[in-house]
Amino acid sequence: MNIYLTSLLFLIPIFLLLRRTRKTSKRIPPGSLGIPLIGQSLGFLRALHTNTAEKWLEDRIRKYGPVSKLSILGKPTVFIYGQAANKFVFHSDSSILANQQPEPFAKIMGDRSLLELSGPDHKRIREAIVLFLKPESLKKFVGKMDEQVRKHIEIYWKGKQTVTVLPMMKIMTFNIICSLLFGLEQGKQRDQFLSSFEEMLKGLWALPINLPFTQYNRGLRESVRARDLVKELVQEKRVLLEKNGASPHQDLIAFLLSMHDEDGKQVLTEKEIVQNVVLGLLGGYETSAITITFIIRQLANEPTVCAAVLQEQQEIAKSKASGESLTWEDLNKMKYTWRVVMEVMRIFPPVFGAFRTTLTDIEFDGYLIPKGWQIFWAAPMTHMDSSIFPEPSKFNPNRFEKQASVPPHCLVPFGGGPRMCPGNELARIETLITIHHLVTQYEWKLCADNHFSRDPMPHPTQGLPIKVWPRELA
Numbered sequence: 001m002n003i004y005l006t007s008l009l010f011l012i013p014i015f016l017l018l019r020r021t022r023k024t025s026k027r028i029p030p031g032s033l034g035i036p037l038i039g040q041s042l043g044f045l046r047a048l049h050t051n052t053a054e055k056w057l058e059d060r061i062r063k064y065g066p067v068s069k070l071s072i073l074g075k076p077t078v079f080i081y082g083q084a085a086n087k088f089v090f091h092s093d094s095s096i097l098a099n100q101q102p103e104p105f106a107k108i109m110g111d112r113s114l115l116e117l118s119g120p121d122h123k124r125i126r127e128a129i130v131l132f133l134k135p136e137s138l139k140k141f142v143g144k145m146d147e148q149v150r151k152h153i154e155i156y157w158k159g160k161q162t163v164t165v166l167p168m169m170k171i172m173t174f175n176i177i178c179s180l181l182f183g184l185e186q187g188k189q190r191d192q193f194l195s196s197f198e199e200m201l202k203g204l205w206a207l208p209i210n211l212p213f214t215q216y217n218r219g220l221r222e223s224v225r226a227r228d229l230v231k232e233l234v235q236e237k238r239v240l241l242e243k244n245g246a247s248p249h250q251d252l253i254a255f256l257l258s259m260h261d262e263d264g265k266q267v268l269t270e271k272e273i274v275q276n277v278v279l280g281l282l283g284g285y286e287t288s289a290i291t292i293t294f295i296i297r298q299l300a301n302e303p304t305v306c307a308a309v310l311q312e313q314q315e316i317a318k319s320k321a322s323g324e325s326l327t328w329e330d331l332n333k334m335k336y337t338w339r340v341v342m343e344v345m346r347i348f349p350p351v352f353g354a355f356r357t358t359l360t361d362i363e364f365d366g367y368l369i370p371k372g373w374q375i376f377w378a379a380p381m382t383h384m385d386s387s388i389f390p391e392p393s394k395f396n397p398n399r400f401e402k403q404a405s406v407p408p409h410c411l412v413p414f415g416g417g418p419r420m421c422p423g424n425e426l427a428r429i430e431t432l433i434t435i436h437h438l439v440t441q442y443e444w445k446l447c448a449d450n451h452f453s454r455d456p457m458p459h460p461t462q463g464l465p466i467k468v469w470p471r472e473l474a
């Protein structure tokens with residue numbers, strides 16, 4: 001016993017010493033933090049704006065390797081990319097890697113939105129939202145969304161010779177998400193929301209993309225107005241639910257108001273409902289509009305792909321009576337069209353990347369990342385890696401023919417892990433419905449240049465004006 005104890009007493013200090021030496025011998029990643037506060041922010045923002053951000057990051061990788069330090073938005077940051085890096089970012093425990101947003105951003109979004117929360121609070125709110133946005137729940141909204149898309153095409157496309165796609169798609173996705181989240185149909189109230197949300201979005205990006213401070217202040221003001229508008233809706237809906245004038249399943253607000261735990265307590269507070277419904281709207285309408293816009297652009301540039309999409313969609317259209325709505329089963333038949341959507345999101349991911357913050361010193365790939373630093377992951381660097389996607393610049397939807405051909409954590413337009421986008425199924429449904437109606441009813445060609453910039457989401461420089469004409473049925 002004494003020998004064991006003596007050996008233990010002798011070994012523990014050696015073990016601790018070795019651990020300490022090992023820890024301190026870890027290197028901080030190579031690279032430079034640049035000028036204090038400014039760091040590399042301006043260079044990176046310029047690269048995003050001129051659509052050269054991929055090249056900007058590639059140059060870094062060539063210079064410093066796959067893990068490097070820099071300073072973005074006033075904070076020391078480590079840029080990482082690739083399969084292992086994505087797995088690390090998406091699946092690290094939230095007690096070591098948090099989703100903290102820069103303070104001005106958090107002020108606009110509010111302190112109880114999913115973006116600000118982690119641990120049990122994040123889990124509780126997220127589970128409630130996912131319950132509403134999961135495929136089985138969204139199934140019953142397919143007919144309604146189909147009706148909204150048709151109405152949109154009737155108003156904004158029918159009889160027109162040119163259409164500027166992005167602003168039109170923003171109106172459409174805004175309408176869809178307003179009715180799904182708020183139960184709000186077109187009208188004055190919805191228009192008030194649109195103007196508030198557009199200002200809020202501009203305000204959100206104002207600081208990261210270097211717009212004047214006044215723009216940020218306007219965004220902040222509008223965020224208060226938008227939350228007040230949603231608060232009113234929540235209160236109206238509460239009264240309706242009490243009088244049995246609304247169904248708990250008709251929209252997200254009604255659903256969240258009706259969720260109670262076993263003690264009869266509402267699962268989300270009113271503040272949490274308001275802030276997270278606003279987050280869903282902000283996170284959901286522009287991203288989907290951009291995805292659909294880039295699909296329309298790509299179909300104009302790729303006649304063979306467009307012909308294959310048309311064939312698949314016409315098969316589905318043929319099986320329906322005139323005016324009959326698409327169903328969940330129809331969407332599941334759109335296998336080729338979905339591959340086209342995935343290929344568009346691989347090459348033009350609406351969300352370039354995002355940040356996490358380390359809550360403790362952590363190690364990645366043999367490097368030390370100190371507590372309080374940001375980690376920056378960027379989807380395009382993995383999406384354009386030729387060892388994962390051969391000939392990455394080639395638009396080839398067939399690369400997704402076999403599901404198993406994409407290794408895990410490599411196709412990440414919706415992120416991954418416990419913070420993966422909860423709106424991915426909604427985005428899939430509205431995108432497939434829109435493409436179905438557009439390709440079966442119209443043909444189009446681009447009438448301006450093909451360029452786009454990121455601010456920070458990709459935008460065709462002129463909003464993608466196209467010439468449209470009705471498709472002649474064969």
Ligand code: HEM
Nearest residue numbers: 114280283284287288291351354413414415419421423427
């Ligand atoms: C094509 C459309 C969309 C794309 C590309 C997209 C992309 C993303 C990405 C990449 C993230 C994760 C960011 C990170 O890990 O830091 C995310 C999170 C999120 N998205 Fe989406 N999104 C889309 C549509 C939607 C829709 C329609 C909704 C709402 C109904 C939505 C609501 C959210 C929310 C609430 C989060 C935060 C989740 C959390 O932190 O737990 N998104 N989205």
